[in-house]
Amino acid sequence: MTNQNVIVSDRKPILGLKTITVSVSNSALFSSPPTYFTFPRRKFLKLLEAADKNNSKNNLGAGKIASWVDSMRDSSPTRLRSSSHDSFSDNDDQTSWIVRFPSALSMFDEIVNAAKGKQIVMFLDYDGTLSPIVEDPDKAYITHEMREVVKDVALNFPTAIVTGRSITKVRSFVKLNEIYYAGSHGMDIEGPTNETNYGGSNQGVLFQPASEFVPMIEKVVKILQEKTKWIPGAMVENNKFCLSVHFRRVDEKRWAALAEQVKSVLIDYPKLKLTQGRKVLEIRPTIKWDKGQALSFLLNSLGFENSEDVVPVYIGDDRTDEDAFKVLRERGQGFGILVSKVPKETNASYSLQDPSQVNEFLKRLAEWKRKAVGKK
Numbered sequence: 001m002t003n004q005n006v007i008v009s010d011r012k013p014i015l016g017l018k019t020i021t022v023s024v025s026n027s028a029l030f031s032s033p034p035t036y037f038t039f040p041r042r043k044f045l046k047l048l049e050a051a052d053k054n055n056s057k058n059n060l061g062a063g064k065i066a067s068w069v070d071s072m073r074d075s076s077p078t079r080l081r082s083s084s085h086d087s088f089s090d091n092d093d094q095t096s097w098i099v100r101f102p103s104a105l106s107m108f109d110e111i112v113n114a115a116k117g118k119q120i121v122m123f124l125d126y127d128g129t130l131s132p133i134v135e136d137p138d139k140a141y142i143t144h145e146m147r148e149v150v151k152d153v154a155l156n157f158p159t160a161i162v163t164g165r166s167i168t169k170v171r172s173f174v175k176l177n178e179i180y181y182a183g184s185h186g187m188d189i190e191g192p193t194n195e196t197n198y199g200g201s202n203q204g205v206l207f208q209p210a211s212e213f214v215p216m217i218e219k220v221v222k223i224l225q226e227k228t229k230w231i232p233g234a235m236v237e238n239n240k241f242c243l244s245v246h247f248r249r250v251d252e253k254r255w256a257a258l259a260e261q262v263k264s265v266l267i268d269y270p271k272l273k274l275t276q277g278r279k280v281l282e283i284r285p286t287i288k289w290d291k292g293q294a295l296s297f298l299l300n301s302l303g304f305e306n307s308e309d310v311v312p313v314y315i316g317d318d319r320t321d322e323d324a325f326k327v328l329r330e331r332g333q334g335f336g337i338l339v340s341k342v343p344k345e346t347n348a349s350y351s352l353q354d355p356s357q358v359n360e361f362l363k364r365l366a367e368w369k370r371k372a373v374g375k376k
C-alpha cells in the first residue's frame with residue numbers, strides 16, 4: 001500500500017495563497033523523512049470553492065421563521081413519510097426500508113468479500129454513531145468498550161473520526177492517538193499522533209481550509225450566547241470553525257424565538273450559512289467544504305486518489321454525513337452505513353440501528369482482519 005500523509009504546513013488562510021506548501025511523509029510502515037512540494041492554489045480552490053458569491057444564499061433566503069421551525073421539527077436526515085400516511089408507522093414501509101438499506105451486520109460477508117486484497121479505510125461519525133444521543137452535549141461520552149473497539153479497528157485499518165465537534169472536544173471524549181480526526185465538519189483535519197501507526201511521529205494539523213473564519217466564529221458565539229441566554233435550555237457550542245445552537249432542551253414553544261435570534265445574527269454575517277443536525281442549528285462558513293470533502297482529502301492523503309484498491313467505509317447518523325455517503329456513491333467505491341432505527345432519506349447503502357450495533361460491526365471487522373492476516 002502506498003500510504004502517504006499529506007500535511008498542509010502553511011497555516012495562513014489558504015484562500016489568499018498562490019500555492020500551498022505540503023509535506024508528504026510516508027507512513028510509519030515506510031518510515032522515511034517527509035518531503036515537501038507545492039500544490040497549485042487552483043487545485044485546492046477546486047475543492048474549496050470560494051465563499052458564496054451571493055450573500056442572500058446563506059440559507060436565510062425568504063426564510064419565514066415558521067418554515068425554520070418546521071424543519072427544526074424534522075429529524076435528521078429527514079425521516080421518510082409513506083405516501084399514504086403522515087408518519088412512518090407502517091410495518092410494510094419499515095420492511096421495505098430494511099430491504100433497500102439492509103443491516104451492515106447481515107451484509108458483513110459481502111462487505112469483507114468486496115475488501116479482499118484491498119485496503120479498508122474507516123470513517124466514523126461521533127455523536128449518534130460512537131456515542132448515543134444525550135440531552136447534554138457536554139456529556140456525550142463514549143463507553144470504555146467502544147473506545148477499545150475503535151482502537152482495535154485503528155490498529156488494523158487507517159481510521160478517522162469525522163465530526164461536527166471541535167477536535168479538542170472530540171479528542172477529550174475519544175482519547176485515542178491512533179486515529180485521524182476531522183473536526184468542525186471536516187474543516188480541521190489532524191493525523192494520528194502516536195509513534196506506531198499510519199501517521200508516524202506526531203503528525204498534527206493536516207488541513208484547515210477555514211482558518212480565516214475562526215475570529216468570526218468566536219464573535220458570533222459570544223453574540224448568540226448573549227442573545228439566547230433568556231431562552232431556557234438553549235446552548236451555544238463553539239466548534240472552532242463552526243458553531244452549534246442546541247435546542248434539544250428548549251421548550252418547543254420557544255423554538256421560533258430561538259430561530260428569530262439566530263436569523264437576526266446571521267443577517268449580519270453573509271459569509272456564514274445555516275445547516276441543521278439533530279435538534280441543533282449549525283452555523284458554518286459558506287466555503288464548499290464538508291464531511292464528503294474531508295473523506296476525499298483523507299483518501300488522497302493516504303495515497304488512494306485514483307486507486308481501485310481501497311474500500312472506504314463511512315458510518316454516520318446525521319444529515320451532514322450524507323455528504324460523505326454521496327461522495328462514496330460518486331466514487332462508486334466503499335460503503336455508506338446510516339445509523340438509524342427509522343426509515344430516512346439517505347445516500348447510504350446499508351444501515352445499523354444504534355451505537356451498540358456499530359460496536360458489534362467494528363468488533364467483527366477487527367476480528368476478520370486479524371484472522372485474514374493470521375494473527376490471534
Ligand SMILES: O=P(O)(O)OC[C@H]1O[C@H](O[C@H]2O[C@H](CO)[C@@H](O)[C@H](O)[C@H]2O)[C@H](O)[C@@H](O)[C@@H]1O
Pocket residue numbers: 125126127128132133134135136137138140162163164165237239243244246248277278279280282318320
Ligand atoms: O458530526 P457529529 O459528530 O454527529 O456532530 C454533530 C453534532 O453533535 C453534537 O450534537 C448532537 O449530539 C448531542 C449529544 O448527544 C445532542 O445533545 C445534540 O442534540 C445533537 O445535535 C454536538 O454537540 C454538535 O456540536 C455537533 O455539531
